[in-house]
Amino acid sequence: MATEIKEHAASGSAEKRRPDRTKVTLAIQGMTCATCANRIEKGLSKLPGIEEAFVNLALEKATVEFDPRQVSVKDIEDKVRSLGYKVAKQRLELDLSGMTCAACANRIEKGLNKLPGVEATVNFALERATLTYYPGAVEIDDIIKKVRDLGYDAKVHEEQDAAADDLRRKEAVEKRNRLLISTLLSLPLLYTMVGHIPGLHGIPVPGLLMNPWFQFALATPVQFLIGWVFYRGAYKSLRNGSANMDVLVALGTSAAYFYSLWGTLRWVAAGATGHYPALYYETSAILITLILVGKWLESAAKGRTSEAIRHLMGMQAKTATRVRDGQEEQVPVDAVVPGDWLRVRPGEKIPVDGRVLEGLSTVDESMLTGESVPVDKKPGDAVIGATVNGNGTLLIEAVKVGKETALAQIVRAVEEAQGTKAPIQRIADTISGVFVPVVVGIAVVVFLLWFGLIDPGNFTRALENGIAVLVIACPCALGLATPTSIMVGTGKAAELGILFRGGEHLERAQKINAVILDKTGTLTTGKPALTDIVVKNGDEAELLRLAASAEGPSEHPLAQAIVRGAMERGMTTESADSFEAIPGYGVRAVVAGHKVLVGTRALLRQEGIEISAVEGAAQELEGLGKTAMFVGIDGKVAGVLAVADTVKERAAEAVRRLKDLGVQVVMATGDNRRTAEAVARQVGIDEVWAEVLPQGKADRVKALRNQGKVVAMVGDGINDAPALAAADLGIAMGTGTDVAIETADITLVGGDVTGVARAVELSRKTMRNIRQNLFWALAYNTVGIPVAAAGLLAPWVAGAAMAFSSVSVVLNALRLKRVKVA
Numbered sequence: 093m094a095t096e097i098k099e100h101a102a103s104g105s106a107e108k109r110r111p112d113r114t115k116v117t118l119a120i121q122g123m124t125c126a127t128c129a130n131r132i133e134k135g136l137s138k139l140p141g142i143e144e145a146f147v148n149l150a151l152e153k154a155t156v157e158f159d160p161r162q163v164s165v166k167d168i169e170d171k172v173r174s175l176g177y178k179v180a181k182q183r184l185e186l187d188l189s190g191m192t193c194a195a196c197a198n199r200i201e202k203g204l205n206k207l208p209g210v211e212a213t214v215n216f217a218l219e220r221a222t223l224t225y226y227p228g229a230v231e232i233d234d235i236i237k238k239v240r241d242l243g244y245d246a247k248v249h250e251e252q253d254a255a256a257d258d259l260r261r262k263e264a265v266e267k268r269n270r271l272l273i274s275t276l277l278s279l280p281l282l283y284t285m286v287g288h289i290p291g292l293h294g295i296p297v298p299g300l301l302m303n304p305w306f307q308f309a310l311a312t313p314v315q316f317l318i319g320w321v322f323y324r325g326a327y328k329s330l331r332n333g334s335a336n337m338d339v340l341v342a343l344g345t346s347a348a349y350f351y352s353l354w355g356t357l358r359w360v361a362a363g364a365t366g367h368y369p370a371l372y373y374e375t376s377a378i379l380i381t382l383i384l385v386g387k388w389l390e391s392a393a394k395g396r397t398s399e400a401i402r403h404l405m406g407m408q409a410k411t412a413t414r415v416r417d418g419q420e421e422q423v424p425v426d427a428v429v430p431g432d433w434l435r436v437r438p439g440e441k442i443p444v445d446g447r448v449l450e451g452l453s454t455v456d457e458s459m460l461t462g463e464s465v466p467v468d469k470k471p472g473d474a475v476i477g478a479t480v481n482g483n484g485t486l487l488i489e490a491v492k493v494g495k496e497t498a499l500a501q502i503v504r505a506v507e508e509a510q511g512t513k514a515p516i517q518r519i520a521d522t523i524s525g526v527f528v529p530v531v532v533g534i535a536v537v538v539f540l541l542w543f544g545l546i547d548p549g550n551f552t553r554a555l556e557n558g559i560a561v562l563v564i565a566c567p568c569a570l571g572l573a574t575p576t577s578i579m580v581g582t583g584k585a586a587e588l589g590i591l592f593r594g595g596e597h598l599e600r601a602q603k604i605n606a607v608i609l610d611k612t613g614t615l616t617t618g619k620p621a622l623t624d625i626v627v628k629n630g631d632e633a634e635l636l637r638l639a640a641s642a643e644g645p646s647e648h649p650l651a652q653a654i655v656r657g658a659m660e661r662g663m664t665t666e667s668a669d670s671f672e673a674i675p676g677y678g679v680r681a682v683v684a685g686h687k688v689l690v691g692t693r694a695l696l697r698q699e700g701i702e703i704s705a706v707e708g709a710a711q712e713l714e715g716l717g718k719t720a721m722f723v724g725i726d727g728k729v730a731g732v733l734a735v736a737d738t739v740k741e742r743a744a745e746a747v748r749r750l751k752d753l754g755v756q757v758v759m760a761t762g763d764n765r766r767t768a769e770a771v772a773r774q775v776g777i778d779e780v781w782a783e784v785l786p787q788g789k790a791d792r793v794k795a796l797r798n799q800g801k802v803v804a805m806v807g808d809g810i811n812d813a814p815a816l817a818a819a820d821l822g823i824a825m826g827t828g829t830d831v832a833i834e835t836a837d838i839t840l841v842g843g844d845v846t847g848v849a850r851a852v853e854l855s856r857k858t859m860r861n862i863r864q865n866l867f868w869a870l871a872y873n874t875v876g877i878p879v880a881a882a883g884l885l886a887p888w889v890a891g892a893a894m895a896f897s898s899v900s901v902v903l904n905a906l907r908l909k910r911v912k913v914a
Contacts, residue, residue: 194571243328453484622657
């Protein structure tokens with residue numbers, strides 16, 4: 093293990109390090125020269141407990157020897173960050189096996205988090221651990237070994253494939269077979285128990301079924317073969333100083349079984365004659381069978397919570413038609429590499445993300461955007477893998493394949509969200525962490541009270557009530573309450589084109605009461621067109637040619653509209669000799685010896701250019717909802733270019749839905765106030781922040797939060813990134829830039845702004861579902877324990893209640909799959 097004592101590699105000495113020292117090697121990002129390495133070395137050396145720090149610039153690694161009692165790996169990372177660099181962390185997902193309840197998940201999580209530099213969360217419902225770690229501080233083998241030392245097993249999670257499906261099916265068959273055997277052996281014992289129920293004494297019970305040896309023969313395989321998993325789990329749990337559901341089941345069933353065995357032996361010692369003794373073999377066997385029934389139903393229901401992932405994976409094409417040297421060949425989609433040419437015929441799925449080279453067709457992109465209307469495709473257009481080609485044949489070039497495709501990223505985002513914990517789950521984790529030891533204590537007290545005070549000397553009654561308390565209190569439902577709802581909720585969201593980056597964001601969305609909407613690309617299509625040219629000085633064609641040439645290098649939608657407008661008018665632009673984009677203002681460039689400015693009033697005024705001659709025309713255009721951009725050439729105003737951006741079809745509906753949810757809606761834009769207010773009137777927004785720079789948007793977000801609002805920022809551009817990061821919840825349009833999407837907490841895949849209201853509504857319904865689950869999970873135990881302690885609950889009834897409490901929680905979570913979100 094990385095933290096074990098090793099020889100001092102740096103000095104080459106054979107002397108062992110002191111036992112109170114730990115040595116780690118961390119990958120450092122952001123260094124550019126030897127000065128950076130020296131700075132990090134000096135900074136780390138100042139931390140208390142640092143024995144030695146050595147930074148290798150060539151390898152971009154820092155080797156640090158330290159006293160873990162004085163400083164942690166996290167402290168080292170924080171110090172490196174404070175110096176302006178980053179420590180590379182790696183993400184890992186592990187498939188876990190052997191967990192039986194929430195206590196198991198908590199124990200694994202705590203154990204993993206004790207490893208140096210590891211931050212782990214364990215999802216009991218998914219049976220998966222999601223963690224980040226520092227390569228060099230700890231290795232994957234160390235992490236898996238830690239899980240195994242705790243009594244469980246782990247393997248690195250792989251993408252869902254046929255082998256994984258086969259393994260799941262085999263496990264399901266094994267569980268079913270164990271349940272069938274346990275049921276067949278327990279049914280005769282159940283029949284004898286029914287015969288003892290008051291009012292049913294007339295039911296004939298064959299003498300063989302009442303024979304202690306016959307009952308022993310039926311119960312023993314159930315107890316020690318079928319029920320061996322509970323003993324094994326209890327041993328591993330207790331060996332690691334904790335207790336889980338297996339401990340409760342093993343204690344309860346063993347008490348009933350061994351008491352019955354003791355009674356059987358006493359009967360034999362008495363000559364095996366006379367009345368049969370009161371035995372409880374049926375209690376232990378039926379308890380195990382009922383728990384297996386509950387686990388089987390729970391497993392089947394949990395499998396349905398992951399249907400969203402399987403549905404998304406199933407959308408991908410399995411094969412592709414590759415074109416090489418004029419010849420076509422069918423290849424698995426995994427064999428496609430960037431640059432391959434692929435033929436897609438009518439009705440076929442597009443195999444990977446790519447670009448159209450030849451052909452005209454329409455493509456059904458509803459799986460990505462939710463829009464049922466097919467999209468026209470021509471050479472040069474982008475196409476997305478898993479979408480369906482329409483009535484034409486396309487030749488496309490593969491651009492993104494494998495894990496880089498849009499579909500793969502969506503699947504990964506959903507998996508990551510399902511693997512994270514919502515803050516509300518901490519309540520369940522805290523309770524379940526101490527629940528089992530407390531229940532064992534309560535069961536002992538109940539036994540002693542009944543045996544010593546309530547019904548003195550009645551060992552059988554005291555034992556029954558103690559067993560009932562042990563069995564009714566298993567915290568399985570508590571551990572499933574939150575993660576199952578998160579899994580179903582995020583899966584449902586993905587089907588609606590809403591990607592939550594984690595459970596905490598799903599929980600936070602319910603509290604949103606203020607939404608700030610960017611204008612361009614969010615409320616509008618983001619594909620504006622050049623509509624008007626107003627000339628003050630010079631020729632119209634020359635003005636447009638110079639302005640388009642200046643805007644050529646810019647990626648801003650308004651700039652691209654000017655360039656397209658020039659090209660549509662048959663003009664040829666030329667490369668700018670110099671170019672500078674000024675965020676929030678416009679561009680400055682030199683074209684063919686002319687100094688050209690294109691942008692806002694403020695830009696030209698900063699350069700000392702008088703614009704009054706075109707101000708009236710600009711205001712008139714802005715009053716029509718168009719964006720007016722001023723053009724200055726060689727220190728004088730040359731004219732105004734007007735660009736119109738159409739409002740998205742469902743923008744007004746999105747605003748109305750948010751208002752119906754009680755959310756304050758604000759529009760923020762760097763555009764001028766007249767244009768902004770014209771758009772706001774069309775969509776029904778009353779509050780407008782116009783002419784706001786990128787940092788200004790972030791400042792406005794912070795100001796709104798300071799008023800006590802829980803704020804969501806919705807945007808699609810690089811200039812929205814600061815505001816997205818400053819908001820309580822950042823929501824990016826999936827049609828926007830990668831920077832905005834990476835910064836955001838939620839991504840609306842198809843760019844449909846109505847997804848904002850859907851996200852808030854789905855969050856509220858998911859959190860309501862979680863609260864229902866937690867209530868019922870706690871209610872089972874809160875009500876069940878006193879009832880069992882009062883002697884009003886037979887052990888087998890307690891077992892049935894415990895088993896089906898988990899099932900009811902999972903089934904309640906599955907209701908989210910059918911929930912209606914407007």
